[in-house]
Amino acid sequence: MLIERVNIISNEEVAHNIWQMSFEAPEIISEYKGPGQFINILVEDSWSHPLRRPMSIASAKNGKISIIYKIFGDVTDILSKKLPNDNIEILGPLGNTFTNWNVDCYPILVGGGVGIPPLLNLKSECENYNIDHSIVIGARNATEHFMTHEPENDIILTTDDGSFGELGTVMNPIDRIIKEKNSPYIFACGPEPMLVAIRDYALKNGIPAQLSVESYMGCGVGLCQGCIISKNNKSQKDNSYHEQYSLVCLDGPIYEAEDIKFEQS
Numbered sequence: 001m002l003i004e005r006v007n008i009i010s011n012e013e014v015a016h017n018i019w020q021m022s023f024e025a026p027e028i029i030s031e032y033k034g035p036g037q038f039i040n041i042l043v044e045d046s047w048s049h050p051l052r053r054p055m056s057i058a059s060a061k062n063g064k065i066s067i068i069y070k071i072f073g074d075v076t077d078i079l080s081k082k083l084p085n086d087n088i089e090i091l092g093p094l095g096n097t098f099t100n101w102n103v104d105c106y107p108i109l110v111g112g113g114v115g116i117p118p119l120l121n122l123k124s125e126c127e128n129y130n131i132d133h134s135i136v137i138g139a140r141n142a143t144e145h146f147m148t149h150e151p152e153n154d155i156i157l158t159t160d161d162g163s164f165g166e167l168g169t170v171m172n173p174i175d176r177i178i179k180e181k182n183s184p185y186i187f188a189c190g191p192e193p194m195l196v197a198i199r200d201y202a203l204k205n206g207i208p209a210q211l212s213v214e215s216y217m218g219c220g221v222g223l224c225q226g227c228i229i230s231k232n233n234k235s236q237k238d239n240s241y242h243e244q245y246s247l248v249c250l251d252g253p254i255y256e257a258e259d260i261k262f263e264q265s
């Protein structure tokens with residue numbers, strides 16, 4: 001992991017409040033291991049926003065990284081106002097990667113909300129290796145989607161209000177695909193309610209699943225201990241918090257579904 005000051009190449013709105021930025025980051029790319037990893041961006045070097053903001057790597061090719069981000073608060077708003085040739089400071093690459101997607105399985109890639117970028121990255125790797133796969137992307141309504149609904153090409157978009165793609169959540173298409181395909185394996189990233197639903201479904205039906213968790217994060221390197229998630233460790237000792245908790249920045253963000261617990265479950 002290293003820190004690199006990078007030049008922005010492009011920064012454009014691709015859907016309502018959702019932006020895509022690309023920049024040259026040859027040093028960070030030289031350490032990049034694969035889809036699932038993220039970077040931590042210092043958008044402004046000031047006391048008003050001292051903490052970096054984590055963003056998944058949506059693509060890492062030819063010395064360039066791209067991210068796709070939603071404007072949530074102050075810092076993502078400032079990020080959206082950056083122009084080509086402006087520079088920002090990046091810490092990365094951070095975190096682990098999706099695994100086993102290229103080993104005798106049918107990958108079902110599932111993204112929701114701001115969890116889409118790492119799955120788009122994984123989709124492009126599946127394409128590079130000619131691995132047959134499906135991608136299911138959920139959003140509240142049509143304005144949040146920036147891809148096209150192409151069920152004939154195994155790209156399925158859903159909306160909670162039915163304004164685009166299939167009506168409902170990602171769970172219906174997931175269930176359908178699992179019934180159609182041999183050796184399905186779910187790879188998912190998105191809001192916690194979606195990950196809880198996928199984890200419960202996967203455990204109930206014996207389907208392997210890897211979930212990428214987006215917890216609040218400060219430093220990204222294990223110092224602040226801000227991104228803790230509870231582990232599902234049945235043999236944990238009463239007084240050892242190391243067996244009970246995991247740091248998403250160092251151990252994650254990707255976990256096997258059976259290995260983690262969520263607040264709301």
Ligand SMILES: Cc1cc2nc3c(=O)[nH]c(=O)nc-3n(C[C@H](O)[C@H](O)[C@H](O)COP(=O)(O)OP(=O)(O)OC[C@H]3O[C@@H](n4cnc5c(N)ncnc54)[C@H](O)[C@@H]3O)c2cc1C
Binds near residue numbers: 213
């Ligand atoms: C490993 C990881 C990868 C991420 N990848 C992406 C990505 O590819 N694209 C993207 O748009 N976002 C991603 N996020 C979330 C992103 O980091 C936050 O949206 C961002 O930090 C918000 O900063 P802000 O100053 O604009 O908003 P803030 O003012 O910090 O927050 C505004 C509101 O946004 C929500 N929020 C902020 N951070 C999070 C969070 N981590 N999880 C859930 N809700 C949050 C809260 O409701 C908060 O009140 C990722 C987070 C993690 C941990």
